[in-house]
Amino acid sequence: MARCTDSAMSAVDPDLEAPEERRFLSTAEAAALERELLEDYRFxxxxxxxLCGHASAVAVTKVFPLAALSRKQRTVLVVCGPEQNGAVGLVCARHLRVFEYEPTIFYPTRSMDPLHRDLTTQCEKMDIPFLSYLPVEVQLINDAYRLVVDAVLGPGAEPGKVGGPCTRALATLKLLSIPLVSLDIPSGWDAETGSDAEDGLRPDVLVSLAAPKRCAGRFSGRHHFVAGRFVPxxxxRKFALRLPGYTGTDCVVAL
Amino acid sequence: MARCTDSAMSAVDPDLEAPEERRFLSTAEAAALERELLEDYRFxxxxxxxLCGHASAVAVTKVFPLAALSRKQRTVLVVCGPEQNGAVGLVCARHLRVFEYEPTIFYPTRSMDPLHRDLTTQCEKMDIPFLSYLPVEVQLINDAYRLVVDAVLGPGAEPGKVGGPCTRALATLKLLSIPLVSLDIPSGWDAETGSDAEDGLRPDVLVSLAAPKRCAGRFSGRHHFVAGRFVPxxxxRKFALRLPGYTGTDCVVAL
Known part of the structure; x- marks a missing residue:
C-alpha cells in the first residue's frame, strides 16, 4: 500500500517479532491507531x-436477544465513567433504548466535555433514568437488572486516579452475580498486561472498540466481540490486525 | 408525555385535520423535527x-445484496451535492466501501464546511475514487455502474439556485437506465408538492431520512425505506409519525 510507509509502520511495536500472528494492540499502538483515525482520516x-456505542449495543443484543427476554428482563444498568469510555456507554444506552431494552444509567462523575454533555441530554430527553447513587447492597442490583454494561474506564485510564464514586462503583461491580459486559477493556485492568485480571472485574462479555487491546488475551468470559468495522x-493492515471478517452489514464480529 | 406541550404541538401543520392518518412531513415540519433533534436533544x-449515511448504505444492501452481485456489479456511483444531502452521500459511500461494494463519488461542488471536508478526506483515504467530471454520454454510466445514489439536493434546496455541475448532473441522471436510489427526496423535486415528479428524476428506491417528506406520496418506485430509527x-409522537416498527437492530424499515 502506498500509504503504508516506513514511518507509518513504526507505529507497530518493534518488540513483536511476528506481527502476522498478532491480534491485540499494545497501549501505544491503540493510541497510534486512534490518532491515525482522528488526525489522518479526520474522523x-x-x-x-x-459508531462504537451503536456497535456495543448491537453486541449486547447478540448475547441477550430481546426475543429471549421477558419484559422484566430487559433492564440494563450502564455504568459510565468521566472519559471517552463513558461517552461510548452513554451512546450504547441510547441505542439499547431504541432497540427496546430498558437501560438505566449510573454516571457519577460527569465530564464537562460538550460531547459528553450532549450525549447525556439525549439520554435524559429519551427518558432513560439516571441513578443518583449505586446501591451498596449488591443483591438489589442483581435483582433489578438483567445485566450491567461497564463503561467506566478505558485503556488510557489510571484506576488509582479516578477515585470517588467510580472506584466505589467498580468495587460493587466486582461483587455482582449478573452478567457484566465490558466496553473496550474491563475497567481497572491494565490495558497492556491485564494485571488485575484475577482480582478485578470478570466480565462475561468483552466488546473491543476499534481493535482488541493486549489485555484481551487474559479475558476468559464467554463472548468477545470486536466493534471495529469502521476501521479502514x-x-x-498497517497495525497488522488479523481479525475475522464481518458478515453482511454487521458492525461487530465475534472472536 | 410531559414534554409534548401545546407549544411543541404547534410544530404540526394545523391544516392537517387527521394527523393520525398522516405519515409524511411538510417542509416546515421536517425542519422543525430536525431543529428539535439538534437543539432540544443536542444531537x-x-x-x-x-447515522443517516450508514442507514442509507444499509438500505442499498437490502435492495442490491452483495451476494446477488458479481464482482463487476458491485460498482455504485454516488453523486453528492454541496449541502447536507451530499454529506449523507459521502457517509453512505464510505459505508458501502466497508460493506465491500465499489463506490465511486462525483462531488463537483465542494462545500467549505469542515464536516464535508472531513467526510471527503475519509473517503479519499479509503481509496474511493472521485470523478473529476460526469460523462455526458449516459451509456458510459449505464455500463460502468450497477446503480447510482442521488445525494444531490435535499428538501431545503432550491434547484434553480444550485446551478453549474449539479444541475448538469441531474440532467444526466434523468436519462440513466440503471437503478437510481434517492436520499431523502429525489433531487429537484419540490419536497412539499413533489412537483417535477413527472419530468424529474424517477428513482427506483427512496430512502427517507428521519421521516418521509410529503413529496414521497408521489414516489412510484419499487422500494421506499425510512432511515429514522434514531428518532426518539x-x-x-409529537410529529404524529405513524410508521411501521423497526425489526431487531435494523436501522431502516420498508414502507
Whole structure:
C-alpha cells in the first residue's frame, strides 16, 4: 500500500517479532491507531463514539436477544465513567433504548466535555433514568437488572486516579452475580498486561472498540466481540490486525 | 408525555385535520423535527449525518445484496451535492466501501464546511475514487455502474439556485437506465408538492431520512425505506409519525 510507509509502520511495536500472528494492540499502538483515525482520516470524536456505542449495543443484543427476554428482563444498568469510555456507554444506552431494552444509567462523575454533555441530554430527553447513587447492597442490583454494561474506564485510564464514586462503583461491580459486559477493556485492568485480571472485574462479555487491546488475551468470559468495522482496511493492515471478517452489514464480529 | 406541550404541538401543520392518518412531513415540519433533534436533544450534525449515511448504505444492501452481485456489479456511483444531502452521500459511500461494494463519488461542488471536508478526506483515504467530471454520454454510466445514489439536493434546496455541475448532473441522471436510489427526496423535486415528479428524476428506491417528506406520496418506485430509527419516540409522537416498527437492530424499515 502506498500509504503504508516506513514511518507509518513504526507505529507497530518493534518488540513483536511476528506481527502476522498478532491480534491485540499494545497501549501505544491503540493510541497510534486512534490518532491515525482522528488526525489522518479526520474522523470526528462524535462520529467514532457514535459508531462504537451503536456497535456495543448491537453486541449486547447478540448475547441477550430481546426475543429471549421477558419484559422484566430487559433492564440494563450502564455504568459510565468521566472519559471517552463513558461517552461510548452513554451512546450504547441510547441505542439499547431504541432497540427496546430498558437501560438505566449510573454516571457519577460527569465530564464537562460538550460531547459528553450532549450525549447525556439525549439520554435524559429519551427518558432513560439516571441513578443518583449505586446501591451498596449488591443483591438489589442483581435483582433489578438483567445485566450491567461497564463503561467506566478505558485503556488510557489510571484506576488509582479516578477515585470517588467510580472506584466505589467498580468495587460493587466486582461483587455482582449478573452478567457484566465490558466496553473496550474491563475497567481497572491494565490495558497492556491485564494485571488485575484475577482480582478485578470478570466480565462475561468483552466488546473491543476499534481493535482488541493486549489485555484481551487474559479475558476468559464467554463472548468477545470486536466493534471495529469502521476501521479502514489500510489501517487494519498497517497495525497488522488479523481479525475475522464481518458478515453482511454487521458492525461487530465475534472472536 | 410531559414534554409534548401545546407549544411543541404547534410544530404540526394545523391544516392537517387527521394527523393520525398522516405519515409524511411538510417542509416546515421536517425542519422543525430536525431543529428539535439538534437543539432540544443536542444531537450533533456529525452524529446525524453518520447515522443517516450508514442507514442509507444499509438500505442499498437490502435492495442490491452483495451476494446477488458479481464482482463487476458491485460498482455504485454516488453523486453528492454541496449541502447536507451530499454529506449523507459521502457517509453512505464510505459505508458501502466497508460493506465491500465499489463506490465511486462525483462531488463537483465542494462545500467549505469542515464536516464535508472531513467526510471527503475519509473517503479519499479509503481509496474511493472521485470523478473529476460526469460523462455526458449516459451509456458510459449505464455500463460502468450497477446503480447510482442521488445525494444531490435535499428538501431545503432550491434547484434553480444550485446551478453549474449539479444541475448538469441531474440532467444526466434523468436519462440513466440503471437503478437510481434517492436520499431523502429525489433531487429537484419540490419536497412539499413533489412537483417535477413527472419530468424529474424517477428513482427506483427512496430512502427517507428521519421521516418521509410529503413529496414521497408521489414516489412510484419499487422500494421506499425510512432511515429514522434514531428518532426518539417522543419526537415521533409529537410529529404524529405513524410508521411501521423497526425489526431487531435494523436501522431502516420498508414502507
Amino acid at each position: 470526528g470524536r462524535q462520529q467514532l463514539v457514535e 482496511d489500510d489501517v487494519r | 450533533g450534525r456529525q452524529q446525524l449525518v453518520e 419516540d417522543d419526537v415521533r
